[in-house]
């Protein structure tokens with residue numbers, strides 16, 4: 001048997017302790033599969049005295065994770081602290097400088113600094129692995145970078161944030177409003193005390209940037225993506241979507257078109273019969289459309305101690321075997337820079353919810369504005385009437401350009417009979433994209 005793979009683990013929170021637990025529970029199996037044991041030699045976190053439910057006595061403790069990355073007796077450093085900069089980035093750089101491979105679950109760091117870190121790792125002949133950074137247990141990095149490497153990918157989209165998917169699913173199942181379900185998700189530990197990273201779409205955009213780089217072999221800057229979150233989705237929107245045959249999902253989409261790339265994160269209405277519509281609760285899924293393989297969908301647990309540890313240890317197994325693939329599938333220097341197509345150029349059907357005071361002539365005004373912006377309506381739904389209060393009126397449109405929709409809604413919002421800023425949700429057309 002070969003000598004053990006020696007591992008230093010930085011961060012002993014949900015994923016760090018989960019990784020230790022998995023490595024210990026599966027020690028024999030892993031040793032058999034790798035032909036060598038996987039040995040943790042050193043660990044680091046902030047508070048040495050915190051009870052973490054795992055025995056840390058067998059490992060050398062470091063108060064300073066960056067020092068550990070440089071000094072520990074280790075072949076590989078596992079970064080499970082989090083945050084795009086700070087100690088996570090410093091220890092990754094220190095590990096590479098010291099000639100150690102790095103495994104991380106940190107999507108923010110890879111999305112913002114991935115190219116720089118990958119270039120350093122490549123130059124040193126080291127692995128920088130990050131399967132756990134996108135969709136937890138779902139092996140989507142490997143699927144895109146290796147499994148589908150024979151294809152040109154034309155589009156990928158995914159449900160990449162379990163917190164948002166849980167909130168949207170629970171809103172639909174219980175007919176409750178966003179704020180109420182978010183508060184419950186926070187109580188249950190599914191949402192952070194400060195949930196903005198998740199619900200404003202930033203976490204999804206980090207993961208989309210990583211997947212798009214891999215899928216399209218291109219440099220992506222985090223600011224390239226259009227990002228909108230789920231705060232404005234109401235119980236009414238969910239009910240109307242249902243009535244119209246859709247589910248609302250927070251999707252991250254990367255799509256090649258006219259020699260450029262569209263990158264967008266926003267709530268989307270997906271047809272109920274699309275496979276991704278039935279991905280519910282905290283689950284994640286990614287669907288890829290490619291020229292020879294056709295449509296491929298992966299679904300599974302995107303977070304939590306066990307699923308994330310599974311991905312971290314999968315990367316450790318590759319390192320134990322000496323399997324090495326360029327971080328982005330191609331060396332960093334060979335990444336292309338595709339033009340980014342601005343969101344104003346997006347074309348598709350739209351759902352619009354207006355809160356309307358039911359006065360004579362209001363529909364004529366709305367219809368005139370839509371006509372002036374060359375937007376053609378497909379359907380109108382009004383379920384309730386009130387002489388005193390605003391009531392929801394929902395329109396769906398045929399295919400139209402985003403810039404026209406934005407202009408029309410700004411004008412509609414100015415009408416005296418409109419009570420709130422109009423709310424639009426983009427309707428996804430997977431079939432059209434597949435043709």
Ligand SMILES: NC(=O)c1ccc[n+]([C@@H]2O[C@H](COP(=O)([O-])OP(=O)(O)OC[C@H]3O[C@@H](n4cnc5c(N)ncnc54)[C@H](OP(=O)(O)O)[C@@H]3O)[C@@H](O)[C@H]2O)c1
Pocket residue numbers: 010011012013014015016044045046047048050063064065079080081082083087105106107108132133136302303304305308
């Ligand atoms: N949780 C998930 O389900 C999940 C899923 C996919 C990816 N991830 C990613 O995995 C990473 C870790 O997430 P997590 O949920 O495990 O976080 P967490 O529970 O908050 O744990 C973070 C750990 O980092 C330690 N830490 C913080 N600052 C440190 C420093 N300066 N030096 C050494 N240790 C430090 C903390 O120490 P103390 O315990 O002493 O405070 C804690 O043990 C993040 O990048 C996250 O995005 C998480």
